[in-house]
Amino acid sequence: MKLFLVPIFALLGVGSAYAQTAATASDYELDAKQAEVAQGLMEEALNSDLAYEIVESLTTEVGARLAGSEAEKRAREWGVKLGKKLSFDKVSVEEFTMPYWERGAMQVTLTSPYNQPLxxxxxxxxxxxxxxxxxxxxYFRSIEKIKAVKDGELKNKIAFIDGDAMVKSQTGGGYSQANQRRRVGWQHAERGGAAALVVRSVGSDFHRFPHTGxxxxxxxxxxxxxVIAISNPDADQLRRLHGLGKxxxxxxxxEAAWKGDVSSGNVILDIIGRxxxxxxxxxxxxxxSWDLGTGAVDDGAGVAITTAAAELIARLPKRPRRTIRVVMFGAEExxxxxxxxxxxxxxxELANHVVATESDFGASTIWQLVSNVDKAANPVIDAIGRxxxxxxxxRGGSEVANGGPDIIPLVEAGVPTVRLNQNGMDYFDLHHTPDDTLDKIVPDELAQNVAAYAALVYLMAELDVEFRTVSEQEPQSE
Ligand SMILES: [Zn+2]
Structure with a gap:
């Protein structure tokens, strides 16, 4: 059953009546032929299982893929094989060197006032x-509380930074704030001389899955x-015990440790522009991916969505005007x-990167299109939005598109961005946990993602439109 395969395509029609009635001086209308191709891509994507097959293959045949690990290398080999099997014109790997961190055995147990494994x-x-x-x-109620700790005050102690479970939302808002205890909590614990730090996981679930990161x-x-993150229910338990004055x-x-320099790499699949x-x-x-689950939602889904969208475009009778490049980035996490x-x-070559975007927010349906392109190109994005x-x-405001985490360095170099925002309601239940596995992906929702990407990416590659601001770029970052 395809949830989104509805006859409203027919309502919209080619040369959209909507666009005509809403026309203003600045409005842009898509060329009828190009709009028809884009609509064909959407319909095909909604009937295709390709993205699901890709993420199923990655998570089943490669599994977890920690940055710098042997498994990540196998993932690159998997990406090359996939690109060659599909219709891409050029498949390459660009390696780089990185420091490698690996978790080892670990355990954490509450031993007083009673014994309980966490x-x-x-x-x-x-x-x-x-x-x-x-x-x-x-016990520290929040990251703010441990900031006040005096040097040496935590000697021979274990610091615990509590906080709150994240509130579920469509945008996933609040992550960067909640993340502070994970990111920089250790700097205050170590300054205090603590023997170890435990933090409440950064996540919105109430299962006993800890979230790494x-x-x-x-x-x-x-x-x-x-430095150890414990599950939300375990953090709740410690909070209650503290509240009882225990x-x-x-x-x-x-046994976590840095293991020296290793190789990682980006896999690049190109459809060469005609x-x-x-x-x-x-x-x-x-x-x-992180090593606890199989990285289905983060970010096997993003790799699958973008590869499948590009593949559908590559199967058209002719190549789009510009090159479409799919990058499977290594070592993001x-x-x-x-x-x-x-x-x-x-x-x-970054001046020739016309526009960039990444899918890295799970596998749920897309609800919003945002962009950060030259103002003069906004009516074009509006037309694609229709x-x-x-x-x-x-169609969302144009001021909030960051393109996705791996696009940040490109944005800093002035590359315009668009983003198809996914529903983040469940994303931080699974994020970086052992529960990030294939069964969480709904095939029809994944297909909706591919449909949106295929239409958007085809048009951005085919239309003779400049997305880059010629005068001035305002760099953004997350
Ligand atoms: Zn990710």
Missing amino acids: YGTALGGSGASSDTIDADVV MMSSKEGTWPAIP SMTLNLHS EKPDEIVLIGGHLD VGLLGARAYAKQHES LIAPLGIA
């Missing part, structure tokens, strides 16, 4: 304990102490390393 996971970049640590807990380095240095002790152990091969419309997702390597490697509106997608 569900935790080491955070990316954290250190090991030379021995098992047994220590009293110092990368910390922020402090001028290139990482914590020497173990003193708590934890027993914990972690008239302007040097002008690039860049789309993609990230190939690496550990600090956008693949994205930075790409921007550096392609520095001299074309994809029957998929249930609204």
